[in-house]
Amino acid sequence: MSMHAEALYVVLAPMEASTVPDLAQLSDRTVAEVEQQLAELQRLGMVYEMGGGQWQAVPVLEAAKGLQAQRIAELDAAMMAADALQSKLLAASESRSDAVSTVVGREAIISVRREICGAAKREVCGFDKPPYTVAPRSNQQELDEESPEWQALERGVSVRSVYHPGFDPERLGQLTMFAAHGEQARMGIVPMKLLLIDSSIALIPSMKSYTPGHELRASLIRHPMVVEALQWLFEAVWDSSVSIIxxxxxxxxxxxxxxxxxxxxxxxxxxxxxxxxxxxxxxxxxxxxxxxxxxxxxxxxxxxxxxxxxxxxxxxxxxxxxx
Structure with missing residues (x-):
């Protein structure tokens, strides 16, 4: 409410009713100014026109209640609009072309794995299960140069892995080096290969594509609800697996x-x-x-x-x- 409209309300409130010319004379304003200020007060529910050019003020407590109800209605409308906008934004983000994308080829999968592990800030989680696109590294120098998970450990990122039962000596040798370097490892039945980065990105290689005559494929997932479900799956398998000391x-x-x-x-x-x-x-x-x-x-x-x-x-x- 403007200062001038408030002053006019103070003039009108003690009277039973008044006309625009009378209010102009009493408040030392022009008729146009009074009409403008009465219109403002009317929008706020503080005055109403009785007919015959007469205006009357609404009692201040009733006016305050009316203003309160109006503000609550405006806030409710704003909340509904915000919810609708949030739903539209979420739908837009979930329908982005990069929410789920396909990576084709061994070298492309290795490159994507290196990229997302290199971006990890907090934690890398994974299901380890044969077959593999890369042979196990046999020494620390190879891990330093070629393993993105090892490099994540070097940066202080937490790495948790669940290994599928049945280890060949080469794979177990690599597991040994990872365990000594700080990886948290468990053994358990895992349903598929999986790599999760900071609970926000997932890489799922297609197990079928490892069969002879097929080109390797993987799904890179950024869809928040799908990644959340995959993280839940990882935690469930992790909790039921056996710790490797x-x-x-x-x-x-x-x-x-x-x-x-x-x-x-x-x-x-x-x-x-x-x-x-x-x-x-x-x-x-x-x-x-x-x-x-x-x-x-x-x-x-x-x-x-x-x-x-x-x-x-x-x-x-x-x-x-x-x-």
Whole structure:
């Protein structure tokens, strides 16, 4: 409300009614100014025209309530308009051509993987499952130069991976280096290959395209709702998978799968479950368990479990004191 309209309301309010010429005389304004200010007051619900050129003021409390109701209605309308605009913006963002795109060819997939991992700021999550487009790296120099996930770890980005059961020595050798470098690793049944970057971008290679005679393909996904669902899937598989203890992947010249046995034993896994996870038969598992029992000087599986826990606790204490 303008200052002049407010002053006119103060003049009109004590009177039962008044005409425009009378108000002009009383307020020392021109007729045109009074008409303009009455129109403003009328829009605010503070005066009304009675007919016959007579104007009357609405009691101030009633006028205030009217103004309040008007403002609430305006705010509600603004909120509805904002919701409608947000829906349009979301629909527009979800319908962008780059929300889901197809990457074709081995080199293109490697390039995209390098690009999105290089942009990671917080976390890289992934399902690791054969077959692979790139052979496992056998030394740290190769990882420094060629592995985008390794380079993310070097920058301080968190990396979490769930590895599908059944490791060949080369793949396990690379897992060993990643675990020693800070990767959080678990073993579990994964449904597909998957790479998630900062819960905002996903790369899903097509498993079918790995069959002979097919060109490799992958889907690059930026659609927020799809990425959210994939992150939820990753967390569900992660929670149900078996942790790989970093110290358990130091092979010491032995079959490296035997060393992963330690992680599985400490979770209480059965021989059958361990054999399935490691891709070996139960006889090999029983042999490795016997060798561990002899190594720790114990006679039962229960004693072995306690010895493994003590060994792992001692390793953590030694690491903590040395840091």
């Amino acid at each position: 970093a110290s358990a992947v130091n092979s010491n010249g032995q079959d490296p799968r035997r060393e992963l046995l330690i992680s599985l034993l400490m979770t209480g896994s059965t021989d059958s479950a361990i054999a399935s996870q490691l891709g070996v038969n139960e006889r090999s598992v029983r042999r490795w368990v016997s060798e561990l029992m002899e190594e720790f000087g114990v006679r039962t599986r229960l004693q072995l479990g306690a010895a493994l826990v003590r060994s792992e606790t001692l390793r953590h204490e030694t690491s903590r004191l040395g840091s």
